[in-house]
Amino acid sequence: MEFLQLTAADGATTTICHQGAHVCSWIPAGGTEQLFMSKASAFRQGVAIRGGIPLIFPQFSGLGSLPKHGFARTADWQLRQQRVDSDGAALAVFSLKENIASLTLWPHVFEAELTVRVLGQALEVTFSVRNTGDTAFSFTSALHTYLALDDIRQARLHGLQGTEYRDTVSGQEHCPETSPALEINGETDRIYANVPATLTLAQPQQRLQITSIGFPDAVVWNPGATGAVKISDLEPGGEQRMLCVEAAAVLHPVQLLPGQQWNGSQRLMRLPPQD
Numbered sequence: 001m002e003f004l005q006l007t008a009a010d011g012a013t014t015t016i017c018h019q020g021a022h023v024c025s026w027i028p029a030g031g032t033e034q035l036f037m038s039k040a041s042a043f044r045q046g047v048a049i050r051g052g053i054p055l056i057f058p059q060f061s062g063l064g065s066l067p068k069h070g071f072a073r074t075a076d077w078q079l080r081q082q083r084v085d086s087d088g089a090a091l092a093v094f095s096l097k098e099n100i101a102s103l104t105l106w107p108h109v110f111e112a113e114l115t116v117r118v119l120g121q122a123l124e125v126t127f128s129v130r131n132t133g134d135t136a137f138s139f140t141s142a143l144h145t146y147l148a149l150d151d152i153r154q155a156r157l158h159g160l161q162g163t164e165y166r167d168t169v170s171g172q173e174h175c176p177e178t179s180p181a182l183e184i185n186g187e188t189d190r191i192y193a194n195v196p197a198t199l200t201l202a203q204p205q206q207r208l209q210i211t212s213i214g215f216p217d218a219v220v221w222n223p224g225a226t227g228a229v230k231i232s233d234l235e236p237g238g239e240q241r242m243l244c245v246e247a248a249a250v251l252h253p254v255q256l257l258p259g260q261q262w263n264g265s266q267r268l269m270r271l272p273p274q275d
């Protein structure tokens, strides 16, 4: 499989696999790996990568008739641009358009782009979709970000209090989130609606600010010990070292008329621990 490594002027790096335009690694300047990547991930053509930032399009999970999480994460994307900007940021743009395989599954003509930008303590991933056909279509999408954790028992996700979620594990809708600092205890699979733009994942050694633009929902997923044993490409104990906080557009599919374009982004920024 083909990979592209970007290095910013200050040494921050990110690695992207051409399959799925899949961000596999992000190391901020002077820092350590911030994305979880399963040591048991197959890295085989046509097989989804377990970790990093899978791009989910045009269908989230099993919410439709397409293969789970759609086809974009296993499709071959083209590298369109790679450069270092005057501020020192390294950037790459990948693109995907309809092809025979996609048209067989999803009969729509589109152009999608994924832009990845790294500098300093931040990584920014922007996804855009344009309807290049002459009929409207709708889709669901997510940046399915696997964040690396030292120990899930010590991680807390801030910013969701006051929102409602669909609990995919129990099937319950409109569950109120009352916690100001969400702890993950076992299998968790939730779609939070209309979340604030910025969430913060706090660990004893650092905080990570997670900012989304254009994606109204957030998916919080961890398989827990019970779910993890059913995931063959998750390394043993991996569920204790990861949490997916996904920028998502799921609960209300995005509608695109001919010629229209939609953009969504997720920006991750490493911050020092709170005093």
Ligand SMILES: O=P(O)(O)OC[C@H]1O[C@@H](O)[C@H](O)[C@@H](O)[C@@H]1O
Residues within 6 Å of the ligand: 048, 061, 068, 069, 144, 168, 189, 190, 219, 221, 246
């Ligand atoms: O194993 P996959 O296809 O990568 O999916 C992983 C998980 O992805 C999450 O986004 C879903 O909410 C979960 O329900 C799902 O299990």
